[in-house]
Amino acid sequence: MTGLLAISLPRWAVARPSLDQAIRTFTGGANVLDGRVRLDLPPLVENGNAVGITVAAESPMTEDDHVRRIAVFNERNPEANVAVFQLGPRSGRAIVSTRIRLATSQVVVAVAEMSDGSFWSSRASAIVTLAACIEDLS
Amino acid sequence: MARTLVNVPKAAKQGEVVEIKAMIAHPMETGYRIGPNGSNIPRDIIRRFACTYNGEEVFSADLFPAVSANPFIAFTLVATTSGTIDFTWTDDAGKSQTASATITVS
Numbered sequence: 001m002t003g004l005l006a007i008s009l010p011r012w013a014v015a016r017p018s019l020d021q022a023i024r025t026f027t028g029g030a031n032v033l034d035g036r037v038r039l040d041l042p043p044l045v046e047n048g049n050a051v052g053i054t055v056a057a058e059s060p061m062t063e064d065d066h067v068r069r070i071a072v073f074n075e076r077n078p079e080a081n082v083a084v085f086q087l088g089p090r091s092g093r094a095i096v097s098t099r100i101r102l103a104t105s106q107v108v109v110a111v112a113e114m115s116d117g118s119f120w121s122s123r124a125s126a127i128v129t130l131a132a133c134i135e136d137l138s
Numbered sequence: 139m140a141r142t143l144v145n146v147p148k149a150a151k152q153g154e155v156v157e158i159k160a161m162i163a164h165p166m167e168t169g170y171r172i173g174p175n176g177s178n179i180p181r182d183i184i185r186r187f188a189c190t191y192n193g194e195e196v197f198s199a200d201l202f203p204a205v206s207a208n209p210f211i212a213f214t215l216v217a218t219t220s221g222t223i224d225f226t227w228t229d230d231a232g233k234s235q236t237a238s239a240t241i242t243v244s
Binding site for chain 2: 049050051074077078079081082083084085086087088089090091092093095096097098099100101102132
């Protein structure tokens with residue numbers, strides 16, 4: 001009976017780590033501070049299949065002090081990770097844009113890892129009217 | 139494998155920060171969708187994107203299914219010397235697609 005139940009659930013409904021767990025995996029358990037990162041996400045999204053986001057971190061981007069990685073996580077997609085960008089002093093500025101999918105209204109978090117090993121984050125929430133990628137499962 | 143589109147300024151001053159845009163035509167199939175026959179459509183995504191400047195890797199990205207179809211990435215680079223900027227996209231099967239652009243630095 002429990003076997004039947006497990007089969008009837010979508011695969012992602014049980015397996016996904018929470019937003020905080022996913023961030024902890026990325027940071028290796030280090031403390032994540034608020035600030036130094038700006039996440040631009042439209043507050044109202046018409047089409048969750050392509051949501052433009054921009055993440056910018058405050059950093060001089062020199063050899064001694066730069067952003068090493070920028071990661072983006074979501075709260076309620078089937079997978080918590082969205083993307084991880086590797087930057088360096090040759091990036092010049094710590095700014096990245098891309099387009100992402102949002103399965104439902106939720107919170108998106110951007111985390112930046114600095115060259116000194118500190119982590120900074122910013123979060124934003126979006127209301128999604130047309131969901132991405134899992135509409136066939138409901 | 140797929141059509142790509144990259145946008146790199148043709149010329150820049152030394153030390154200038156230039157914006158780079160890169161896109162590839164790819165469905166980024168998540169593996170969570172169910173096809174018309176009732177079975178899952180298998181996952182097929184671009185897993186990694188990398189950018190090298192005269193052979194040295196200066197930017198890369200690990201992508202997950204939450205990145206939209208036809209993944210678009212915009213980032214910045216410091217124009218150091220004239221040369222080529224190469225872009226590589228690698229998918230789940232390990233196949234890769236490349237694109238390249240030249241930049242003249244004065």
